[in-house]
Amino acid sequence: MTIQWFPGHMAKANRELKENLGKIDVVIELVDARLPQASRNPMLNETAAGKPRVIAMMKTDLADPEVTKAWHAFFEERGETVVNVNAKHGKGLKDLLNTAVEVGKQTQARLIEKGVSPRAPRAMVIGVPNVGKSTLINQLINKKTANIGDTPGVTRQQQWLKVNQNLDLLDTPGILWPKFEYEDVGNKLALVKAIKEERFIAQDVALFLINILKERYPELLKDRYKLDEIPEDGVELFEAIGLKRGCLIRKGDVDFEKAAGVVLTDFRNEKLGKISLETPNDWKERLTEESEA
Numbered sequence: 001m002t003i004q005w006f007p008g009h010m011a012k013a014n015r016e017l018k019e020n021l022g023k024i025d026v027v028i029e030l031v032d033a034r035l036p037q038a039s040r041n042p043m044l045n046e047t048a049a050g051k052p053r054v055i056a057m058m059k060t061d062l063a064d065p066e067v068t069k070a071w072h073a074f075f076e077e078r079g080e081t082v083v084n085v086n087a088k089h090g091k092g093l094k095d096l097l098n099t100a101v102e103v104g105k106q107t108q109a110r111l112i113e114k115g116v117s118p119r120a121p122r123a124m125v126i127g128v129p130n131v132g133k134s135t136l137i138n139q140l141i142n143k144k145t146a147n148i149g150d151t152p153g154v155t156r157q158q159q160w161l162k163v164n165q166n167l168d169l170l171d172t173p174g175i176l177w178p179k180f181e182y183e184d185v186g187n188k189l190a191l192v193k194a195i196k197e198e199r200f201i202a203q204d205v206a207l208f209l210i211n212i213l214k215e216r217y218p219e220l221l222k223d224r225y226k227l228d229e230i231p232e233d234g235v236e237l238f239e240a241i242g243l244k245r246g247c248l249i250r251k252g253d254v255d256f257e258k259a260a261g262v263v264l265t266d267f268r269n270e271k272l273g274k275i276s277l278e279t280p281n282d283w284k285e286r287l288t289e290e291s292e293a
């Protein structure tokens with residue numbers, strides 16, 4: 001099943017985002033380090049065209065460090081500015097702030113040349129639901145305010161926040177886009193809870209994850225589920241995990257729904273280890289095709 005989820009409040013948030021871009025000096029684009037490209041909003045290339053951007057790779061503590069390094073290099077090669085952040089543990093915040101202020105100042109300098117009075121640069125923070133935006137913003141403004149949680153798509157209004165004399169922030173609600181251009185994007189976003197549980201079939205998403213783990217992290221699977229070997233076939237592997245975990249409908253018959261819950265919870269709670277769902281190589285061809293189109 002292809003996953004899609006674009007509720008009305010996100011369409012509205014997208015419109016508001018567009019309206020406010022004129023007031024912004026820099027866009028801080030939050031991406032999940034486990035799926036750095038799949039969690040980027042492709043609409044931004046159009047809506048924020050020409051606006052300087054800083055990519056903040058969020059939740060780096062959950063991703064495979066080697067793959068995160070590769071993503072960092074990949075984005076930089078493409079001329080993007082990227083900063084690694086682990087908001088939960090307050091890492092990378094200074095770097096992100098300094099970078100955003102620096103980039104924002106460059107836009108400001110151009111405005112000042114045109115006669116606009118100097119002011120603190122303004123940054124807009126955008127990202128998919130559950131990327132860690134509230135956690136980050138609360139850290140930046142040193143406050144424990146609203147809405148940290150893992151219910152994707154909790155509607156919030158745009159709001160201006162003062163970080164310090166050097167930077168004003170426009171917080172925006174977590175948004176997705178109307179159509180996921182590739183099937184794996186929906187699955188990956190579902191895995192990291194950017195999509196409401198009711199909008200996807202847990203077994204499908206768990207099988208998608210199992211296939212990635214089978215290819216890239218077989219040792220982690222063996223360790224976690226005490227498997228001697230990894231079956232070639234993803235469904236057989238799913239079944240083997242269910243059997244090991246005692247997820248049974250009746251003797252010998254695996255309850256796949258229950259097994260899916262186990263695998264998804266293990267992934268999300270870091271019980272499987274640090275996992276990246278994609279590498280730059282998975283995207284190189286796609287991005288080249290897109291830029292040539």
Ligand code: G4P
Binds near residue numbers: 059062131133136
């Ligand atoms: P959002 O505003 O973008 O929707 O995300 P929010 O900050 O609400 O964060 C969503 C979940 O991600 C929260 O967990 C939060 O703690 C967690 N989180 C945020 N940043 C990081 C990070 O850098 N690393 C890790 N590992 N987790 C992060 P939660 O499910 O509500 O549970 P809890 O962890 O707060 O108990």
